[in-house]
Amino acid sequence: MLHSTTPNKKKGYFLLSSFIWLFVWHLASIVIGKDILLVSPLVVLKTLFLLIKEVAFWTTISFSFTRIVGGFFLALLVGVSLAVLSSQFIFIRFLLNPLTAVISSTPIVSFIILALIWIPTRNLSLFIAFLMVLPIIYTNTLQGILNTDQKLLEMAEVFRIPLYRKIIYIYLPQVMPFFVSACSVGLGLCWKSGIAAEVIGLPTHSIGERLYEAKIYLSTSELFAWTFVIILISILFEKLFIYFLKKISERILAK
């Protein structure tokens, strides 16, 4: 049976479980005894501190960050626009259905290899992040719009509520949960797919390139350190983005 827990208790459980897993990881690395197979978390932390001091570390992060997040924002813009169009014109919905189904079910690597032929490697992660996030934003936003309470829309029609008020007070509150969950899933996916694209395309000064180098030189500690950095940036950006998204929508509704 699940019991309700206070936020402090939850934080405590989170920290405790994190320490337990870190300890298990540390123990496993001691048992294996070979850094090349499994490096200890302490060594990863040490490597991370060394990396942070390098200027290249920050330029690498900014290179990947701008492209992957750029791809995400582009997907937001296009996905929402297409969802609005699809909600109004059923033909567009039918037209886009096979496209989103194909994008969603095709392996990411197939797209990456194909995109390598089309576009320069510098912008490969931007394109792949865009392509992977687009169907998620599109389908969820469309779902939200189509699930908007028809009775409220009828009320708006009868009272001749202007479009901008309809969007703010009727559509926004109903679409927002779908949109937030799509952004949350999309943000995780854009980092995974974007980094995968960089590892294959190897654009210079990218995180993907550094991961590839770590693999070539069998530097497991660097591989883990960069992976940790990716996870950290991904989680931090997701939390920040969702926080601001909710704040903005609250502010709009309060107007």
Next chain:
Amino acid sequence: MTITLKEICKTYDKEPVLDHLSLSISKGQTTCLMGSSGCGKTTLANLLLGLLKPDKGSITGLDTSQIAAVFQEDRLCENLNSIKNIAIVCPKSVSKKQILTHLLEVGLTETDSMKPVSELSGGMKRRVALVRALITSNQMIILDEPFKGLDTTTKGQVIAYIKKYTQGKTLLIITHDKEDVALLDAQLIEL
């Protein structure tokens, strides 16, 4: 001056709800529409509101750009407070203070008015929906069971409010209670 419905037919899933219905509603008057459950009262209201199209027949003398309504359900934005719910149908010239005055007239308090409507009782929501319909200058108002969930005292207060703000307007009230016809000094149409 009347709104005339002529030979109106409306069918749902091959089941006729309105079958060659003809009636007239006097403009500037209060009319009560009564009838047994399922006889098509709400369908008729939806036809007048322009939300449904008749399969056959015609409606003349109706200006759909001058209609407001209380629907069978409250149809309020649950996350917004009462004032905001009303403000979204009003022109910008209607102030929050004016809306609040109307809400106080139907027995809501200032505190109630600031709460999201999801936190209000059924009767309170009904009154918010009523104020939303009556606050604007629409010339025709359709009220579908406006007294649903109201106790006798509140109902009296609401009737006084309706009478005050619908003078000279065309008011169509769908009700099950014959007593309402006398209370509202209304004409009666039975379906």
